Amino acid sequence: MNGAHALIRSLVTSGVDVCFANPGTSEMHFVAALDGVPEMRAVLVLFEGVATGAADGYARMAERPAATLLHLGPGLGNGVANLHNARRAGSPVVNVIGDHATYHAKYDAPLQSDIGAIAGAVSGWVRHSALTSEVGADAAAAVAAAREGQVATLVLPADVSWEPDGGVVADPVPAAPRAAADPDAVGAAAAALRSGEPCILLVGGDATSADGLAAADRIAAATGATVLAETFPTRLERGAGVAPVERVAYQVDIAVRQLAGAQHVVLVGARSPVGFFAYPGKPSDLVPPGAHVHTVAAREGAAAALDELADLVAPGTTARVAALARPELPTGALTVASAAAVVGALLPEGAIVVDEAVTSGFGLPGDTAGAPRHDWLTLTGGAIGWGLPAATGAAVACPDRPVWALQADGSAMYTISALWTHAREGLDVTTVLYNNNAYAILRGELQQVGAAGFVQHDGKRAKALLDLGGPDLDFVSIARGMGVPGVRVTTAEEMADALRRASAEPGPHLVEVMVPPLVA
Known part of the structure; x- marks a missing residue:
């Protein structure tokens, strides 16, 4: 061997x-x-x-x-x-x-x-x-x-x-025992939550499972704490029957408002919140000044730690869960908002959503909160070009579940060849490709970092680096060239019809959704 x-x-x-x-x-x-x-x-x-x-x-x-x-x-x-x-x-x-x-x-x-x-x-x-x-x-x-x-x-x-000889098949190495939460850390967090002072319970890791969120909601119901999930959770279980949770916003100004007034920030599976980038005149550390940070558990074992914490501060309390509630199907020309409503209205039960929609995903969290139960995967490290590959792996892992890849146009081009693997392997991946013909998020960042004030003359050279025109991208042709059926849609009715067809037919599909950029 x-x-x-x-x-x-x-x-x-x-x-x-x-x-x-x-x-x-x-x-x-x-x-x-x-x-x-x-x-x-x-x-x-x-x-x-x-x-x-x-x-x-x-x-x-x-x-x-x-x-x-x-x-x-x-x-x-x-x-x-x-x-x-x-x-x-x-x-x-x-x-x-x-x-x-x-x-x-x-x-x-x-x-x-x-x-x-x-x-x-x-x-x-x-x-x-x-x-x-x-x-x-x-x-x-x-x-x-x-x-x-x-x-x-x-x-x-x-x-x-x-080398033809000498290879030996090895037995599995036993898994290391999972460390339990430190009792002193759990006790300190419980004291903070019982104090009556404003508390944020920030969850991440495996605490964004349905069980973890149920425990977090029990704590919130009993203590008045505000539960937030980290901005980009690894895997978030959500939808009807699951305790809902709001995520810390990517935008620093909004995140500061979400956390404002807290005197305690309890971390269970989450890192302490910081800004993704430095912005002139804005904080990097998003913990409110003077607030105490209590770290209860690392990423693995966070759900179990939340259960332990809930049993201490919320015995007998029942978690509140999201009801089944879908938006009505919109009509007319597509916008970012109406495209989100179409997804919320049609998302299949048991779906795995791989979210790299970036600015075109504005509205998706609200419009899918009451959809049938599903999993939501996010871009944890911020390095774009992740969505189509991650959808590939999710579909291989769960061949009996539909995968919806909600994908921005610019980041899609980093790893667009994943579509070929979707076709070759016959994966049940529906790619919802938001084509706004721009790096819209970078247009927003140009403003946020104060660089827009330094653009000289007519700004054409700066603007050219933030749009995707000249030539325009044709994702339907790209998809078809790699064996994935594709269709371009410009209205909510067309988008709904395309998603229904994709859900009814086996194998991969691409729906190119033409939307105006959220940031002009």
Whole structure:
């Protein structure tokens, strides 16, 4: 048994049976070994950023790791943006990175690079396999490390992979016990919540599950605390039958108003709130001045900590849940608001929503709050080009559930080749492509950072960097060219008809939704 075969067999033994791959020469023995391990599903993608984003989406929904197979340092580099998002999400991902043969490295061949340094920027665990006999154990260790909620990267030199003898399949490494919440931290938070002083309960991690939100709502009902979720939760369960929660706004001014007046901020699975960027004259730390911050639990185990906290401060209290309530279908020319209402009116039960709608998504949270129960995945790390890949992984993880990718036009172009994988794998992904012909969010940021006042003359050169015209993008043609049926819609009626058809037909679809930009 060679090293590659031992590696794949060890991954499968440890529970990793999906690999999103974009291989090259150094990974050919891994590719060849796949036929000997039929339990491993290998999914070809056309760009490494699709592989890493798909592994993130898969992990969020399957609640276990997927693997990626990437080619040397440049291949890993192409995937770093979505590994950054996975790291911020706490997603378990196992990267297998092929490397030059150990004896070849000294020649500084054109693709030679410091893979460990690249991996270190986004990985919590990095190992370089040195011996064929150790590859299986290294794979099992990588899976165990990933299961702790991090990216684990295993570098596999070509000769270690191809050595014909010495590969050993390793048993799974037992999972590390999950740390319980510190009783002193729980007690301090309970005292703050009982104090009668204004409190914010900020939840994240697995506390945005239905169970976690129920516990948070019990606490709010009993104490008067305000419950907020972090701006971009990893996976938010929501809709009818689930306790509703408002998210901390991306815009600093709105977030400051949401948090204003709090004397205590209780963090359960969430990081302390900060601005995404520095803005002149606006705070970076969004905790109100003088407020006390109480950290109760990390991302994993946050829901359990909330249950414990609720039993202390809200015994016998019942959570309030959202009722089934959909907006009426609008009519007429599409706007950002009417497009959101169409989604809210038609979102299927059990849907997985992958949200990278950016400014075109304004209105979606409110219009889908009473839709049938669903999951909502968000852009945790802010690195765009995540949505279509994450939808790929979510669809592979949950083939019995519809996936709706709510996708902005500019960020779609980063990883548009994911559509080809949707078609090749026959994935049930409906891409709602908001085409406003602009980087509208950057138009807003130009104002927010005060740079608009420095634009000189007629501003044409600055404006040219923030629009997507000349030539206009035709997403229907792009989708059809990659095997995905597509249709362009300009009215609410057309959008509703297109989404109904997509829901009724198996396989992927793209609906190009023509909307005016929210920021002119």
